[in-house]
Amino acid sequence: MADTYGVTQVSLDELLAEDDVVSLHVPLTELTQGMVNEEFLQKMKPTAYLINNSRGPVVNQKALKNALQEKIIAGAALDVFEVEPPEDLEFLALPNLMVTPHIGGNANEAVLAMGSSAIGHLKEYFLDSNT
Numbered sequence: 588m589a590d591t592y593g594v595t596q597v598s599l600d601e602l603l604a605e606d607d608v609v610s611l612h613v614p615l616t617e618l619t620q621g622m623v624n625e626e627f628l629q630k631m632k633p634t635a636y637l638i639n640n641s642r643g644p645v646v647n648q649k650a651l652k653n654a655l656q657e658k659i660i661a662g663a664a665l666d667v668f669e670v671e672p673p674e675d676l677e678f679l680a681l682p683n684l685m686v687t688p689h690i691g692g693n694a695n696e697a698v699l700a701m702g703s704s705a706i707g708h709l710k711e712y713f714l715d716s717n718t
Contacts, residue, residue: 656681
């Protein structure tokens with residue numbers, strides 16, 4: 588599959604050691620909860636940035652706070668937190684942390700797509716049940 592898109596598949600360790608930006612897009616499962624921990628962050632380049640747009644508990648927030656304070660990584664951007672709403676004001680005030688609200692699902696396009704999908708499923712259900 589990687590060849591189709593002209594990319595090279597690498598191990599997670601290689602990715603963390605080489606990439607400038609690591610963007611997380613994973614579901615929250617037993618395997619991914621706390622996936623980004625102290626060891627994960629230590630493997631990243633000191634000039635790298637972490638972006639988490641998946642689920643808050645994927646990132647151990649204490650480990651990330653330490654990595655940002657100690658300049659283990661250059662910065663992070665989050666729109667989800669381990670605990671919602673976030674309570675650690677010192678963490679939120681870090682100059683190398685950017686936070687945004689997790690409201691992508693509230694965009695006009697997303698609301699229209701969800702509505703259209705629901706209506707489509709209802710039409711499909713009722714049309715199929717009448718035959």
